[in-house]
Amino acid sequence: MILIAAFFYTPQTPFPGAAALLPIIGTLAVIWAGAPQLRWAPLGWMKLRTVQWVGDTSYSIYLWHWPLLILAPFVLLRELDTPIKLALVALTIVLAGLTKKLVEDPLRSGPLLAGKRPRKTFIFALCATAIVLLAGFGALAVLNHRKAADRQKTANLLGGGVRCLGAAARDPEHQPCVNPKLRYSASPSPATAREMAAPHDPTAANRSVLCQGGLKIIGELQLCTFGVRANKAKRHIVEIGDSHGRRWRPGLNVAALQAGWRVTSIIRRACPLSSRPRGGPTDRQGCDQWKPQLVKWMAANPQIDTLFVTQSTGTGKSSIRFDSEVKGYLDGFKLLPASIKHIVVLRDNPRAGRNTLDCVERAVAAGKPTGAACALPRKAALIPDPLAAAARSLNKPNVGVVDLTPFYCSARFCFVVIGGVLVHSDPHHQTELWNRTLVPYLLRELERGQWLDR
Template identity: 35%
Template sequence: MVTNAATGVRRSPVDEPPTPTGVRPEIQALRAVAVLGVLLFHLWPLRLPGGYVGVDVFFVVSGFLITDHLVRDHVRHGRISLPNFWARRARRLLPASLLVLAVTAIAVYVLVPITRWPQFGLEIIASAFYVENWALAAQSVDYMALSNVKSPVQHFWTLGVEEQFYIVWPLLLIGGAYLAGRMRRSGLRGMAGAVLVATVASFMFSVVYTALVPTVAYFSTATRAWEFGAGALLALVLRRIPAPITGGVAAAASWAGFAVLAIAMLVFTGATPFPSYTALIPVLGTILVIVAGAPRARWAPTALFSVRPVQFVGDVSYGVYLWHWPLIVLVPYALLAPLNTWQSVLIGIVSIALGWASKVLVEDPVRSHRWLASGRPRRSFLAAGAGMLLVVALSLPLALSTVPPAPQVPATLPACWGAAAMTDEQCGGPSAAALRAPAPSFAGDLPTAEVAACELTVELATYRRCDLRATGGDRTIALVGDSHATRWVETFERAAEKEGWGLSTFLVSGCPLVSLEPLGSAWGYDPVGAQLCPQPTRAVIDEIVADPVITDVVLTNRTRLYVSDDPANRPLSPNAVAATIRTLQDAGKHVIVLADYPETARIPVQGGASAPDCLTAGDARKCAMPRSDADFADPMRTAAVDSGADLIDLTTQFCDDERCYWQIGGLVVYTDDNHLTRSFAATLAPALADALSTSGRDEE
């Protein structure tokens, strides 16, 4: 320990640079592991399914280093200078990030179809102001954002969380020190108390909120703050106990820390609840490595993580993180094809090279620039503001770009328009129908406010009944299903109006409402999220059974989403569906299964983004798929046969004997890779009305 003569406060060796350059080799190694984990996860997600925890390593490291830096200022100067701290952060982080955003905006103009410009432009602007995490959180619960694809700046959500931490954390420390002073206690103790309370509160919120709304929780600053707090608490502890473990114990802890991180990256998947209590694993692994430091024991990993390649990757990790994702997203647009293995390898190499170049040519020169570094903080703020405005100026035309709106479907359908073109011989056959009057836009293809209010998401674990047409005769239909069912609403409204039927809807996106069992999918099984769907399912079934007005129940959903070859994923079971059908039949309801419509296979151009992207890219004849790709083992069909329910299959409205089309009769069929445009769905009303009119009539 060294005593500061001016302040009388003891200073631990953590204040002193551990190397001549002030770089801690174990921290650089953690950065290398973190960025390589994220890079490999994004390039080969099935090979390293938990590589995303690299982000959490960065969060802990940031909490540790920033807190130590702020506390050091407090000890040395008796205060924390917020302007100086924020100015240093701006000089360190903004130049490279704003450069990447500017280059990305230009690349979007050149490579990306206009159908994606508004989404990408808005996300670039959100990233420039470091609120991309909240933009993505809003999209995750916005049904109208279902057609969005991964943008080239989506990874900026983590930078948004960090920047928000840099704004709030110094204020928390100052507040803790102030309250401690009022109580005649040590300022450091006050800081530690404030950090401890904030960390515990954030962790508890993370566990609860991840269980309730996992899609929002993933991007929330509040659910991630405890990870920064864990690093901050470690920094405060190490000030009092600079070397809590040494020798062989430190060496074992260091190996254990890296092993824990490796296990998390290999074992965690997209189905792992995150950042809930599960994030404790990478957080604790990171803490173990930092506590151990650079052990000198002969068998310690110090020699391994101190080698130049590891330190180099750690040194350029920030730039690598910035550049890798725009390359992964934009290169397929340039190639008009998905990435293959060698292209993925090349992107990894180029990402590291660009990370080095941005550090040498941008980060370091700006950070040490005499005019910025020696002047008042406002110079840094002015420069940062100018850079942000430049990015906004580049991106605003993207965000405000407009494309022709989706055609409004008239009450009386024109000949050869939409689905009618597939079955009318006078329209020139399905090929001519698919290529007629290209209209690769779905802008404005939105539900009415009344219909939108009826479409809830499974995260809410409830449902909303909407009576869209009062019964005018002896038939009232209940439309039941998930997000695919929501795209049929206007179609059913047209059919019901034509035939004089009543219509009620029970719609929950992400939940098929046909199984009382906890449900997984082809993507895996989430033991927490899987419990959400049975709750509204049971309530919907009970309400329909108890309502004598409802005579017919139509069940339809995105069945492919709930199908898996792995029983561990808890796929949708034909027996579970059949049990639901029989419950409704026993209540006197006529049950109809509306088979799910074909989904597009991976699109061969534009990186597999969406049908409109493919159509915008050029030759519409390439925007189709083999008819055989529309077939799959459908548990809904099996259940309909087993239970004696009627089955309606409108696949011939999408496909001929050879191909399924993505543009039919001048209308785009899909908004993304699986959801119908409402404009095309509305043209299916005549075929649907005929099928519903026939269904069940033989019984009479």
């Protein structure tokens, strides 16, 4: 059980929680078993000097491993690949061995504490704890300062009228658009991008956009409303989707304030408005309740006449699955109440690679052009979007697809840094800054398509 937890638990495993029972029960079983004299019992290798040494040094290993693994990505400004992780394990073992020999053993059995009064021992322990805490708080302060400086830089870029920033660098109508000052930079930094709220975290809803009146919970629905006030709105819009839709909230807020919209964003992971289920059993059970509640809520708010939809494309590896997804979305459109007069689908964004942010960090450190250094083949990055295909197949004047792919990709490549702006915060989510730079072109496409006017 311990080995299963060690090798099969991932960052997505809910921990702590019920999953913690597996290694706990496994540990209790090992203790209960004691030292059985059985042929298949692992007593032989447990008596090896190396194993005995690891056991003796385990507390020092425990103390050293977590600060090294936690702080290393921020100090190195990159994700930890396998060679770095192995190096940190080796460093942990070396430091643990030195700590046990030079600190732990002398303090435990030496004259400094041996035979001393409990008060003196307590004072020494308190001082040691204070040193560890101060070191941790100091490192945290440095990290917070670095993130604050990066956020301020991002704000300055947005408010400074920087030429060819972000999506503007690839505007098909104003090519070429090159700003040499942005060629070797990436904002936000990959380190800051990694710190963005987890896309599946429901409480992240109002971290980037202040939901007017706060995040409202109605049954299975989580409503975040933004844009202009209701009495000033020229149009009422509902945005639905998954975490990709949540990442659009800051950009949609800017667009709404410019265009006079009031937007209610209702997001749920792994739950498209489709007859084809996604996710695991728990996701599906909640989704089956969410969809009828969503349709009922839209019908009860007839002032909302426009639907914006953006959804993760999934893997796109199977043509059979793609066709099934298209049909699922077409079934979903049939559920919409008559009050929804206009539908706008935002074609999903291209993907990045697992090591894309590492690549960007290396390019910045080496002084290489960030846009070209980490570009990905278009065929690999741009996955067919069944939601967009379903919307196009309706062939209705009030249903449109906003496809911003030209701002991401050339005929051969898709770029992860464009106009000095980091596009991705992970393999498939966009950064807030990138979406903000897309806003003028989103509004332009909506105006040209006239889907909202038919």
